[in-house]
Amino acid sequence: MPFKQEVPSVMYLIKKKKVLCPSIFLMEVEAPRVAQYCEPGQFLIVRIDENGERIPLTICDYDREAGTITIVVQTIGASTKRMMDLEEGQGFHDVVGPLGQPSELVTDDIEEVKNKKILFVAGGLGTAPVYPQVKWLHEHGIDADVIVGAKTKDLVILEEEMGKVAGNLYITTDDGSYGRSGMVTKVIEDLVENEGKKYDLCVAIGPMIMMKFCVLTTKKYDIPTIVSMNPIMVDGTGMCGACRLTVGDEIKFACIDGPEFDGYKVNFDEAMGRMRLYQTQEGEALLALQEGKTHHGGCGNCGGDK
Amino acid sequence: MAAPGFERVPISEQAPEVRAKNFEEVCLGYTEEEAVVEAARCLNCKNPRCVSGCPVNINIPGFITALKDKDFKRSYEILTESSSLPAVCGRVCPQETQCEAQCIRGIKGDAVSIGKLERYVADRAREEGTKMKVECAPNGHKVAVIGSGPAGLTCAGDLAKLGYEVTIFEALHEAGGVLTYGIPEFRLPKEKVVAPEVENVKSLGVKIETNVVIGKSVTIDELMENEGFEAVFIGSGAGLPMFMKIPGENAKGVFSANEYLTRNNLMKAFRENSDTPIFKGAKVAVVGGGNVAMDAARTALRLGADTTIVYRRSAAELPARAEEVEHAKEEGIKFELLTNPVEILTDDQNNVTGMKCVRMELGEPDASGRRRPVVIEGSEFELETNAVIMALGTSPNPLIASTTKGLETNKWKCIVADEKFGKTSKEGVFAGGDAVTGAATVILAMGAGKAAAKGIDEYIRNK
Ligand SMILES: Cc1cc2nc3c(=O)[nH]c(=O)nc-3n(C[C@H](O)[C@H](O)[C@H](O)COP(=O)(O)OP(=O)(O)OC[C@H]3O[C@@H](n4cnc5c(N)ncnc54)[C@H](O)[C@@H]3O)c2cc1C
Ligand SMILES: Cc1cc2nc3c(=O)[nH]c(=O)nc-3n(C[C@H](O)[C@H](O)[C@H](O)COP(=O)(O)OP(=O)(O)OC[C@H]3O[C@@H](n4cnc5c(N)ncnc54)[C@H](O)[C@@H]3O)c2cc1C
Ligand code: SF4
Ligand code: SF4
Ligand code: FES
Secondary structure, X not given: OHHHOOOOOOOEEEXXXXXXXXXXXXXXXXXXXXXXXXXXXXXXXXXXXXXXOOEEEEOOEEEOOOOEEEEEEEOOOHHHHHHHOOOOOOEEOEEEEEEOOOOHHHHOOHHHHHOOOEEEEEEHHHHHHHHHHHHHHHHOOOOOEEEEEEOOHHHOOOHHHHHHHOOOEEEEEOOOOOOEEOOHXXXXXXXXXXXXXXXXXXXXXXXXXXXXXXXXXXXXXXOOEEEEOOOOOOOOOOOOOOOEEEEOXXXXXXXXXXXXXXXXXXXXXXXXXHHOOOHHHHHHHHHHHHHHHHHOOOOOOOOOOO | OOOOXXXXXXXXXXXXXXXXXXXXXXXXXXXXXXXXXXXXXXXXXXXXXHHHHOOOOOOHHHHXXXXXXXOXXXXXXXXXXXXXXXXXXXXXXXXXXXXXXXXXXXXXXXOOOHHHHHHHHHXXXXXXXXXXXXXOOOOOOXXXXXXXXXXXXXXXXXXXXXXXXXXXXXXXXOOOOHHHXXXXXXXOOHHHHHHHHHHHHHHOOOEEEOOOOEOOOEOHHHHXXXXXXXXXXXXXXXXXXXXXXXXXXXXEOEEEHHHXXXXXXXXXXXXXXXXXXXXXXXXXXXXXXXXXHHHHHHHXXXXXXXXXXXXXXXXXXXXXXXXXHHHHHHXXXXXXXXXXXXXXXXXXXXXXXXXXXXXXXXXXXXXXXXXXXXXXXXXXXXXEOOEEEEOOOEEOOOHHHHOOOOXXXXXXXXXXXXXXXXXXXXXOEEEOOHHHHOOOOHHHHHHHXXXXXXXXXXXXXXX
């Protein structure tokens, strides 16, 4: 590949890496153009190396002065596992952003936002994208309540950081190993029905299935709910349509119209189905990664090199 | 070899049954001997009609005569006086409706193979390391170019030759525009042809900054106010895919051609070592009849699918280049003409299982001058398929227009720009290529890039 040579191998330097729990890690990455104008709610796309796929990730924090952004990643398949192997001092081949629309809370009239009682619901990794929004509100004198839910104690992330910027912080685990016990939807019910809380707006971010059930819950109490959709993406600029969703009776591209939408209108079942499109192939890719070199030897016997 | 006659020298191609299973280039190109013999068929006309058929008015008899005389360097020089991407245009121009359509030889026999000769000269120059002529003393003025497709590359190259300090901003991680993400390897090899053309432009001193989405990472106004760019050229193409808005279109297995081609071309999904997956159905239906539809269908075929093109008009109206239709047929792609999908059928998991279609007939001519297809009552039938690729056309992405103060667009979201110099409604901002015309051709985009380079030079000199 003669035409790649002059490109430095490290283009977007990883300045800091921190493992938050065995399957979730945080990275601070040098990306001055992204850091310059990004806002809470937006995302970026990274590529690990020349053969890497384009992986969309939420911008969890940014430092305009230092020209860095923070991402928090959960290892799901081959690419995110490969990403976890990267260390400080190494870098990404590509980082592009900010993409998508900033959160409405950031762009709406601040006085109106101040009059609202806001509840954030973060499921698992969703804590990471919720954090910059809560932090932004805090910096603007608004303290929002936050529910953070995780399967078990070890998977609770960013607790300390969140505690500093949230109004009330409610932590819950599915297995009851930490904080309250049960799903985030149960906490919503408890807060509204038993603890006399009133909310004018809910922002739910997490796995699609969790967002779907959050919306079913908040509907009962007539709390308008915003969700952040993470469908399969390729370019992230509106060019491919892979990220299309049905929202109300319209087709929307998550990468340009979103990623945040009115949760009452999103067709979650369709979206969850579309996510599974490449499951078999991605499973094979993961297997290949795990079995590593043993399956790339090209011995010709097993057909693993075909 | 036979004396120059009425028939063109045939060109060698990979056999259909072989190429249907690989992504190597279909056309193998002329040998020197073949090229010289074909060149000798050109009559070196005093009033060359071919030139008027070429949107950038290449001196066709000039480069062909030099080729005939085996002065390959001179031939390349003549070509590059008017075109900065000859190896690309020689491969993908719709020659049969442009230069070759006008060639006098075409009246009694075959037109001269202008495109194939152009390709030969450009390929040879690349292999021999011949560079474009440059005479650039830096003039200290900065110009930004948005998009690295044919329009952007040409505009940047021409400005660099005039001494401007040019930076191209490209949203994707690789330069080339449609040449890189859209047109497949088997028609336009990326490492062999596209990368060197991009490199040529860089060798003129042009900087290419990838991974910058103008309108998101930074706006045009910010480029001009904060980064010292005196003028901007917008060559952002027409990348927004259209869908049919029929039931079932969000099912698993329905793709835009852009997505399918991007996965395969830009992301190299056909290669074993690429992390990007691509959907491989046993049966694939492609809706549409243009170059994009042919490219998507021939890609699906190469990935192992039994592939059918579904097009609502008849063979005569297929907008794709004749050569591509021919190649597609030879490779075994089926055509369901005068057919239009009305619904995509799915199983209970929302996977595509088929397409409900209707047969069409041609009625009165419509606004485009082509006869309008009308549905034949009661002709509904089901076409079995596991995937549907929509290749219905594209429109410009509104991202730039919506984030640039004072930039006028028309009702198709195309940027309004004058034809002569690409001037837009905003001072210092020029535009050209698909972003202005809607989806068109490589050579037209290139021509627009050239025109805008002149316009920008004039604008900055008179400022
Ligand atoms: C706007 C947006 C923001 C995102 N922000 C973050 C973030 O901040 N941190 C983070 O860790 N992840 C985030 N994601 C998800 C992340 O992009 C995916 O986890 C990643 O692409 C998976 O790649 P992989 O190769 O490791 O897994 P794959 O092998 O591609 O996927 C394994 C399985 O995960 C599922 N999957 C595929 N794509 C996605 C997806 N986009 N989201 C969720 N599951 C998927 C599929 O069912 C698949 O079979 C975001 C996605 C989007 C669209
Ligand atoms: C599959 C396919 C096959 C085709 N076949 C042929 C053929 O055989 N012959 C022919 O003549 N023509 C063909 N065409 C048409 C031809 O490729 C286009 O007309 C031509 O590429 C247009 O050139 P352009 O420079 O205007 O735009 P493009 O080539 O589209 O390049 C635009 C570039 O701008 C970038 N960009 C967009 N928005 C932004 C932004 N906001 N910030 C930064 N960068 C941005 C894009 O990523 C892209 O790289 C084909 C098109 C397709 C899709
Ligand atoms: S650029 Fe295209 S139209 Fe012009 S001479 Fe070459 S092939 Fe013909
Ligand atoms: S019209 Fe045909 S024969 Fe005449 S100069 Fe052009 S290519 Fe040659
Ligand atoms: S990711 Fe391609 S259009 Fe949204």
